[in-house]
Amino acid sequence: MKRWGVGCLIVLLYGLLVWMTPSDSFAEDRVNFSVEAVPNAYQVDSGVTYFDLRMPAQQKTNLQVRIYNHGPADHTFLTSVRNATTNNNGLIVYDQKKSVPLASTSLTDLIKPNTQSTFIKGGESKIVSLPLEVSNELDGTLLAGIRIESKPEGETTNDNTIGIQNRHAYVIGLKVRSSIKETAPIITYEGVQAKSSFSRPTVFVKLANQAPTISKTMKFEAIVTKGKKVVVRKQMDVRFAPSIYMKTPIETTGILEPGTYHIKIRVDGEGKTWKWKDSFKITKRQANQMKEQIPDRDIEKNSNSFVGEWSKELMMASTLIIFLLIGYIYRLKKQQRQA
Numbered sequence: 001m002k003r004w005g006v007g008c009l010i011v012l013l014y015g016l017l018v019w020m021t022p023s024d025s026f027a028e029d030r031v032n033f034s035v036e037a038v039p040n041a042y043q044v045d046s047g048v049t050y051f052d053l054r055m056p057a058q059q060k061t062n063l064q065v066r067i068y069n070h071g072p073a074d075h076t077f078l079t080s081v082r083n084a085t086t087n088n089n090g091l092i093v094y095d096q097k098k099s100v101p102l103a104s105t106s107l108t109d110l111i112k113p114n115t116q117s118t119f120i121k122g123g124e125s126k127i128v129s130l131p132l133e134v135s136n137e138l139d140g141t142l143l144a145g146i147r148i149e150s151k152p153e154g155e156t157t158n159d160n161t162i163g164i165q166n167r168h169a170y171v172i173g174l175k176v177r178s179s180i181k182e183t184a185p186i187i188t189y190e191g192v193q194a195k196s197s198f199s200r201p202t203v204f205v206k207l208a209n210q211a212p213t214i215s216k217t218m219k220f221e222a223i224v225t226k227g228k229k230v231v232v233r234k235q236m237d238v239r240f241a242p243s244i245y246m247k248t249p250i251e252t253t254g255i256l257e258p259g260t261y262h263i264k265i266r267v268d269g270e271g272k273t274w275k276w277k278d279s280f281k282i283t284k285r286q287a288n289q290m291k292e293q294i295p296d297r298d299i300e301k302n303s304n305s306f307v308g309e310w311s312k313e314l315m316m317a318s319t320l321i322i323f324l325l326i327g328y329i330y331r332l333k334k335q336q337r338q339a
Contacts, residue, residue: 032073032075033071035148036068040064051146057137065146079147090239094145104139106142140242141213143241145174185240189278190206205247206248220266222265261282
């Protein structure tokens with residue numbers, strides 16, 4: 001009897017948790033489409049699933065992507081070209097709509113139009129064509145991604161609409177060059193800055209890859225000191241996209257007090273080592289501003305968090321479980337007295 005009662009309570013608790021836990025795997029959120037790159041006449045390596053093109057000057061081509069709508073419902077798909085950059089974590093990502101800052105031209109400039117909308121009936125597929133024209137000989141490598149996503153139904157541009165939209169997207173890499181000769185990356189130091197970021201004092205190190213080439217994986221290390229004390233150290237792997245700036249945040253665990261700080265930066269890779277030293281000052285005004293921007297350590301209300309969204313249900317479930325446990329214990333004691 002005792003085991004049976006405990007088992008019932010466990011099942012009840014599990015059921016309540018499952019009922020209250022928000023699920024992201026609704027049927028409408030499933031990925032019901034796929035994409036593939038159609039082979040191109042300028043393709044260098046036919047063994048890869050992305051576009052790796054070698055195009056001389058004064059040449060044109062159509063970049064073709066086939067989109068399969070596997071679901072029964074009709075959908076509209078958005079296709080866009082995004083330039084490659086290196087994010088804060090040292091990874092190459094394809095999310096920049098603007099031109100590449102250190103390059104004379106970008107793939108978003110050479111592909112017109114670089115955004116398209118395609119309607120595809122359920123169970124069918126269509127080929128989307130993006131016209132690419134290379135007028136002049138390319139200096140090095142241009143890197144971008146072709147992003148394909150399903151347009152949410154009933155999407156509006158209302159500025160008052162606040163929330164999270166689930167968008168499933170595929171990205172097909174696009175690498176274009178006029179010569180297959182690889183050049184070495186040129187890494188330069190562009191400066192350091194300290195400020196608050198996401199409610200934490202952060203030191204930002206800005207580097208750049210001055211060469212139009214994709215680097216291999218490199219080792220990055222930065223050490224911030226004040227006097228002889230190490231304030232923070234950061235190490236990570238990094239890959240530089242061609243002709244880009246990279247801003248790396250180095251989060252500290254406490255408030256940066258006023259004073260002079262020193263930083264050492266080292267990047268190892270491609271058979272070469274880059275080293276830089278610099279210093280920066282934190283004034284009393286900056287320290288006070290960072291303290292003002294950092295909220296108190298109170299629990300913040302967050303509509304997207306489990307506790308914040310389900311606090312009432314959790315309280316009710318906890319109260320119910322406590323009463324059931326009290327009743328069960330009382331019943332056991334009563335049975336023991338009768339025995």
